Amino acid sequence: MPDTAVVVVRCAVTAALASVRPSAAALGNDAKSAATAVRTTRGLLGRQDQALRDKYRARRELAAITSLSRVKKCGRVSTNEGGEVSLHHTPGPEGEPGTAGFGGLATCGSVWACPVCSAKISARRSKDLEQLINWNADRGARSHC
Numbered sequence: 037m038p039d040t041a042v043v044v045v046r047c048a049v050t051a052a053l054a055s056v057r058p059s060a061a062a063l064g065n066d067a068k069s070a071a072t073a074v075r076t077t078r079g080l081l082g083r084q085d086q087a088l089r090d091k092y093r094a095r096r097e098l099a100a101i102t103s104l105s106r107v108k109k110c111g112r113v114s115t116n117e118g119g120e121v122s123l124h125h126t127p128g129p130e131g132e133p134g135t136a137g138f139g140g141l142a143t144c145g146s147v148w149a150c151p152v153c154s155a156k157i158s159a160r161r162s163k164d165l166e167q168l169i170n171w172n173a174d175r176g177a178r179s180h181c
Contacts, residue, residue: 091151098150106144111152113142 092111099108114121122139144150147157 091155094151102149104144104146104149106142107146107149109142110144110146110150111138111141114140115142116140 095107095110099110099112102108120140123136124139125136126134128134143153145153145157147154
């Protein structure tokens, strides 16, 4: 597995400003900029890239209208006391794009309300289910899927 480079990015959010106006603790833009900034020698990833942008746009629009506190903060508010957010980049295999993302941002974890968290949770559950089906097949059992 490739090493993950971590760069700590200091946000302009200060504790004093956040205590005066709590809404100031929200970051000015979404975490989507890191995910859509990943480019390959072949250009952007096309439909997958557009689908990802759509999820982040939907989350941003949802944050403006929801009454769910966790969903409002999802991907927008630092979980660190000083407001730091880390940027992670993992290079992909030769010729393949890597992954990039932010750390230290609040996530709502809502499979029902948040399009970004829902997609991440669904992908993880899909991998877990695939491992379970393979484990079952290795034991000689049949799956009825």
